[in-house]
Amino acid sequence: MKKVTSMLLVLVMVLSLLTACGEQTEPTEAQGKTEAPTSAQSGETAAPTEQAGKAPEDYKGTLRVWSVWAEDDGATLWIDKFHEIYPNIELEFHKFSNNGDGNLALDTALTAGEVDVLMNFGIARVDARAQAGLLYDLTDFLAADGLDSVENWGLEDNIGGKIVAIPMGGNNDHIIINKDMWDAAGLGEVPTSWTLDEYYEAARKMTKTAADGMVEVYGCSNFHSIYYAALLARGYLGDNYYFNEDGTASTDQQVWKDAFEPNYNAEMVEKIQYPLIKYRDDGIQAYAPFYEGKVAMSSMTNAMTRRIANTDEYQFDFDITYAPIPTLYKDQETNYCEGIYYFTHLSIAQDCPDPELAWQFVKWFSTDGSVYFSNTGHMPTWKSVDRSAIVSVLFGSEEEAEKLIDVEAYKRVVLNYDAPTYVEYNTTASSKLGGTLNSWIMEMMRGNISIEDGFAEMKKEMDQEIAEALAQ
Amino acid sequence: MQTKKIGTINEQKRRDTITAWLFLAPTLISFGAFVVFPVFFSAFLSFTQWDFISGISSIKFVGIRNFVKMFQDEEVINALKNTFIYTVTIVPISLCVSLVVAYMLNDKVHFKKTIRMMFFIPYISNTVALATVFKGLFRSDGPINMVLRDLGVSELPQWFSDPNLAKLPIIILAIWTGIGYQMLIYLAALQDVPTELYEAAEIDGASPLKRFLKVTIPLISPSTFYLLVVRTIAVFKLFSSVKIMSGSSSERISTTLVLEIYRAAFGEYEFGYASAMSWVLFAIILMVTLVQMWGQKKWVHY
Structure with missing residues (x-):
């Protein structure tokens, strides 16, 4: 019996080693591969779309779409509009959260061949999936349909001269303002451009402190996902803001400290900014203190607009207006935070059994149908999108929008398609750099380390992460 | 035939x-x-570099690099330190509290069953739910801080971001959830202690404290040893409560080795590195258990 058990264990071990070390065999049909698909890594070419002689209604089948928005979150509109053109393509939405666990679920489904179309959030995700050969090469589809990626989305390529993901959705960072509080503080006209000093001056005036010293209303808030200190730094640095020209971490540049120190003072010394520690420790969403009237203005992305438009769940009992993210320096010529940066990238899975069918949806949703994507609060990036229709898609009509927000300011600040923005072309260790930035920011905020030493340690750790990523 | x-x-x-x-x-x-x-497979992976999304063919043999990296990785060393802190606090405190509760319940007390059930409920409750409740209790504007404010504390503690306090809610939760099970084991052990021994000790003039120390403790030592081993292993594997309660601001302060393993595997897709960490954790637990087994000869009375 002992011998049999030992033999079994040895057999399992040997098999596992052999399986792991073995060459990858050619994909079989059972794995969901078709004759035409190509790998973004392999350098093969994709089969062109068979447009000739095929009407939209001739495309038949079901697509499994992995998205953070399902039918209940706005996808019903996309499905209805898509069916007006492609009545015979069924869209089956699978919802995932854009966090570590959600993306793990998506990656597992991708490797198991359970995905046809997917949304990638952030270029780092696109890069990782493309490197792993999980995304279908769209270059030939684009060429066959005469869609120039630069003309349509301002995109040259994703990876190695190929396009495996269309950056069809973007975000805009801005300051959302409680106009009632702004007016009550006698601040006059909301600026169309301003510096950080002017921003904090306004925050100072809007902060309300009770007799016992407790802050009742913070003048401002700057909890912005991982971009707490990065927001102003990237507004100054632009593309690849995490990196110096030599490829090392840019956090040794003075601009990072200049961006962080005012935040620290506003929060820890003056107490005019909603505490970052409170957001993080209590798991408070960025929108919540603004919605609850606990902050007078807050840095925000356009995703907030969906909440404002959702009057069933959220009732903002004050007027809302918008201002751009302030510049860090008075003489700063360009503010890269004003424009719309890529965020949502649409891809076809490499194992999709019918890439041509999937392309019909990807193409539609990245072009004509992209306007409907704005019902999520995110921005379509297609250059030819009907910008005036975005407000109507979100709010029903401009008149309805006027009841909730300052439409003129919204169009000028949030729908600022022509303003400069930044692109993260360099994705080296990108998933780690944000986490490292966050950790050291928190250490400095807690006073566990001086700002000088904190940034020195941050730089050291980031350089190490970059070097490790490059060595792999 | x-x-x-x-x-x-x-x-x-x-x-x-x-x-x-x-x-x-x-x-x-x-x-x-x-x-x-x-x-x-994890033993094999610990000597490799592999992100599962690139497929099995992308497995790359890297020798002992993952193990070397681990001992240079400040996060892992920090997680290891935290794991030891949790172990040396949670295990003895929870055993002591459980024994006291069991000793009290072993006597004649009103609502014995109800009290026993109250202590046992946390053990059978979902840890995620309990951790969420605890997180709410220790929020910066949560009930605990509100009470402290009413008591006149001006600088309210930041439970999850103060390095001196961040582990405390996790330790309290782990102790609280463990009491129920440990109390039951101790209750069973206490009921097995022959009453004649207490009577004999009483006749010899032993005080209640002496009877507890000289009769009860030695006779329930096999149960104590069992609980010590299983509880130590459980605390070394502490995960869900830390994952829920340590916000992103306190990850470094309260993280554990298991959390780092999870992060490396499912966050960074470094399955080789995560496997190496798992084997090191296994080795540590094995070593600690062996030391406990060796040490029990001196204090456990069967």
């Missing part, structure tokens, strides 16, 4: 063996697939 009988017996034995194997097969297959294979 004799040969025929032996043949029948052998045939019956063979059938019995086949039947036994068939009954065992479902368990053996699942044990092989979900325990044996992952164990050996």
Whole structure:
């Protein structure tokens, strides 16, 4: 019996080693591969779309779409509009959260061949999936349909001269303002451009402190996902803001400290900014203190607009207006935070059994149908999108929008398609750099380390992460 | 005639063996697939670099690099330190509290069953739910801080971001949830202590404290040893409560080795590195258990 058990264990071990070390065999049909698909890594070419002689209604089948928005979150509109053109393509939405666990679920489904179309959030995700050969090469589809990626989305390529993901959705960072509080503080006209000093001056005036010293209303808030200190730094640095020209971490540049120190003072010394520690420790969403009237203005992305438009769940009992993210320096010529940066990238899975069918949806949703994507609060990036229709898609009509927000300011600040923005072309260790930035920011905020030493340690750790990523 | 009988017996034995194997097969297959294979595969992976999304062919042999990296990785060293802090605080405190509760409940007390149930409920409750409740209790504007404010504390503690406090809610939760089970084991052990021994000690003039120290403690030492071993292993594997309660601001302060393993594997897709960490954790737990086994000869009375 002992011998049999030992033999079994040895057999399992040997098999596992052999399986792991073995060459990858050619994909079989059972794995969901078709004759035409190509790998973004392999350098093969994709089969062109068979447009000739095929009407939209001739495309038949079901697509499994992995998205953070399902039918209940706005996808019903996309499905209805898509069916007006492609009545015979069924869209089956699978919802995932854009966090570590959600993306793990998506990656597992991708490797198991359970995905046809997917949304990638952030270029780092696109890069990782493309490197792993999980995304279908769209270059030939684009060429066959005469869609120039630069003309349509301002995109040259994703990876190695190929396009495996269309950056069809973007975000805009801005300051959302409680106009009632702004007016009550006698601040006059909301600026169309301003510096950080002017921003904090306004925050100072809007902060309300009770007799016992407790802050009742913070003048401002700057909890912005991982971009707490990065927001102003990237507004100054632009593309690849995490990196110096030599490829090392840019956090040794003075601009990072200049961006962080005012935040620290506003929060820890003056107490005019909603505490970052409170957001993080209590798991408070960025929108919540603004919605609850606990902050007078807050840095925000356009995703907030969906909440404002959702009057069933959220009732903002004050007027809302918008201002751009302030510049860090008075003489700063360009503010890269004003424009719309890529965020949502649409891809076809490499194992999709019918890439041509999937392309019909990807193409539609990245072009004509992209306007409907704005019902999520995110921005379509297609250059030819009907910008005036975005407000109507979100709010029903401009008149309805006027009841909730300052439409003129919204169009000028949030729908600022022509303003400069930044692109993260360099994705080296990108998933780690944000986490490292966050950790050291928190250490400095807690006073566990001086700002000088904190940034020195941050730089050291980031350089190490970059070097490790490059060595792999 | 004799040969025929032996043949029948052998045939019956063979059938019995086949039947036994068939009954065992479902368990053996699942044990092989979900325990044996992952164990050996993770041992193999610990010497490799692999992100699962690139497929099995992307596995790259890297020798002992993952193990070397681990001992240079400040996060892992920090996680290891935290794990030891949790162990040396949670295990003794929870055992002591459980013993006291069990000792009290072993006596004649009102609402014995109700009290026992109240202590046991946290043990059978979902840790995620409990951790969420605790997180709410220790929020910066949560009930605990509100009470402290009413008591006149001006600088309210930041429970999850103050390095001196961040582990405290996790430790309290782990102690609280463990009491129920440990109390039951101790109750059973206490009821097994012969009453004659107490009577004899009383006749000899031993005080209640002396009786507890000289009679009760030695006689329940096998239970204490069992609880010490299982509780130590459990605390070394502390995960869900830390994952829920340590916000992103306190990750570094309260993280554990298991959390780092999870992060490396499912956050960074560094399955080789995560496997190496798992084996180091296994080695540590094994070592600690062996030390406990060796030490028990000196203080456990069977």
